[in-house]
Amino acid sequence: MASVINIGADNASDQFYRYKMPKLQARIEGRGNGIKTNVVNNVEVAKALERPPDYLVKFYGCELGAQTKYDKKSGTSIVNGAHDTSKLCELLESFIKKYVQCYSCGNPETVVKIRKDNIFLKCKACGAVSDVDMRHRLNTYILKNPPEDKISKAEKKVKKQEKEKGISAAIENNDKDEKKKKKKDKDGKKKKKDGDEEGSNEGSADADDDEDEEDEVVWMTDTSEEAAKARAQEQLTAAMASIVTQGNIEAEAAERRKREEKRLAEEAAAREAEEERKRAEEEAAAKEAAELAANPVLRLRKFIAAGNSAADVAAELKTVDVVGGHVGRMRVLYEALFGDLDEGVKLAAQVKARKDILTTAGGDTAMQLAQLVALEYLLGVATPARIKEVAMVLKVFYDEDIVEEALIVGWYGRVDAAKVLGVDPSTAAAVRAVAKPLVEWLQEAESEEESDEDE
Structure with missing residues (x-):
């Protein structure tokens, strides 16, 4: 049974971290031109990350420059060539940082969303929306094979409760309106009956009371020019505060985007420099091998040295x-x-x-x-x-x-x-x-x- 580790290398030493995944297991099979690497527990790892298993295999292939194969029925995940487990673990960590962890809070509680050929991660923990770097070759595969929109049981239950609450609230409000209407009609009939039995003086007194109540309503809603200006100023202040708050949120989001773009650019530059270094080493080795093969003097001199x-x-x-x-x-x-x-x-x-x-x-x-x-x-x-x-x-x-x-x-x-x-x-x-x-x-x-x- 594969051991369980924390998701994300930055959280490896946190023994109380609640996001776990199985440790990646790989096995090299075949030999010669048919040699290949079988990622044994790729499906389990993908399930822990809440990502389709074929995304992980395709990512390995893009990074290693190798062909891949994923069988949806059996879960068999193949990467052509011989690749050790440590290298695949490094690539898995890179996949987690790019396509799983929230760019804001770092939690692996994101959902892949696609809008107008752009991929972004929506975090269920902090609500942040992170734009994925569209320069990676895996993005083409994701756009052609978007993830299925899956709603968890908890989310379904919450939506059902909200729907039921909405219906109950509507029924309750309707009952309250009916009760108020009946009470109003009853009070009106009673007042009419009392008015017929009592004298004109009492009727005048009731009229005075009604006028007093109306005066009170007018007094509570000040319609003077100064009050109108004050209310307008309050509304303007609230609107300005809302605009400033929205501006701060947008500025923070832009700053986060800028930092993320800088990080991605630095990673791309470092990756390109490393690839260039490897290419130079391979070219130098190939050149040396060709020279040694063509020049027996150099080959024997190296053998003696x-x-x-x-x-x-x-x-x-x-x-x-x-x-x-x-x-x-x-x-x-x-x-x-x-x-x-x-x-x-x-x-x-x-x-x-x-x-x-x-x-x-x-x-x-x-x-x-x-x-x-x-x-x-x-x-x-x-x-x-x-x-x-x-x-x-x-x-x-x-x-x-x-x-x-x-x-x-x-x-x-x-x-x-x-x-x-x-x-x-x-x-x-x-x-x-x-x-x-x-x-x-x-x-x-x-x-x-x-x-x-x-x-």
């Missing part, structure tokens, strides 16, 4: 699909590791620091030769400003056992070794010219070792 081990990097390198086979893949590795170094950073030091990746990815003879070709491409084509560092990097290769000595000498003798990567002969010759001192040193050292062995 994530802190993956040398073995993981070597395994990832094998999945790279580029021209040149293992030579092309090694070119991608060298560009990912050393292609974006700052100007003041020495390449030889970075090669030494990345020894674990280089030895793991290029352990056999073929991969070591591929490293020499990749280095030639890196310093001759990708970063030609560093071409003078060739000899120092080769010295690190030799000292750290990254590449065998014989392979370095063999690579030096093959000017077309990097042809597969598009290195032209002049660039290859320039790289070898810088590497020449180190290669000659290696050759001399090898000759000395052979001489020592012969002796």
Whole structure:
């Protein structure tokens, strides 16, 4: 059974709040393209809010940009896509503020009214009438599917009592008029009879009494010019007071409308800014994904920067699909590791620091030769400003056992070794010219070792 909570987030902590509703429950169903969210107790929530259930589902769809479906017979409420309960609860709170709570007193005792394609909320608690912001897409659905005018049992009972009271009052007034008429006729007959029996003096006295009574009536209604002016002034003062009061009420209503319009505008601006931020993030993510898919160097560089081990990097390198086979893949590795170094950073030091990746990815003879070709491409084509560092990097290769000595000498003798990567002969010759001192040193050292062995 769903737990019961207060209606409106502002009243969540009030344990004595009398307006309650069930806590929203949602369940994600299906998978793939058919995944959807089922708002399990949407009908119960809508009943507590006194709103049609399809209004709530349609509101979720408008806010989430998703299609919705509501089955009136079974009460099944579906929103396409996977949406967690917390997000739907936030949207429900927004619906309550816009279409349930009174904009004046905040109580959820409003009735949806429609007049001339305008929607407003009439509060049964304070009597205030609140205009709904007509910019929301749900309003179109509400205008096409207006709520049914339902009168509660209590309201029916009150109307019936008022009707019965009106009929009883009319009958009672009619009886009183009949009694007064009969009494008047009876008094008239009695006075006529008494007048015939009594003398003329008594008749004169009665006439004098009637005249006195008439004088009293004239005296109570002062018809003098001053009295007429006073009465006119009183009526004018009362009319002015009524106009001022009405003006104050209208001014307060206009001020409330102005505050509400400002609040709605601020909410719309904040919502638009949030949507713009999300769109920018999505566009940036999509752009980055496209760049990574099109550029294996960037993808591998990001993979290395994530802190993956040398073995993981070597395994990832094998999945790279580029021209040149293992030579092309090694070119991608060298560009990912050393292609974006700052100007003041020495390449030889970075090669030494990345020894674990280089030895793991290029352990056999073929991969070591591929490293020499990749280095030639890196310093001759990708970063030609560093071409003078060739000899120092080769010295690190030799000292750290990254590449065998014989392979370095063999690579030096093959000017077309990097042809597969598009290195032209002049660039290859320039790289070898810088590497020449180190290669000659290696050759001399090898000759000395052979001489020592012969002796």
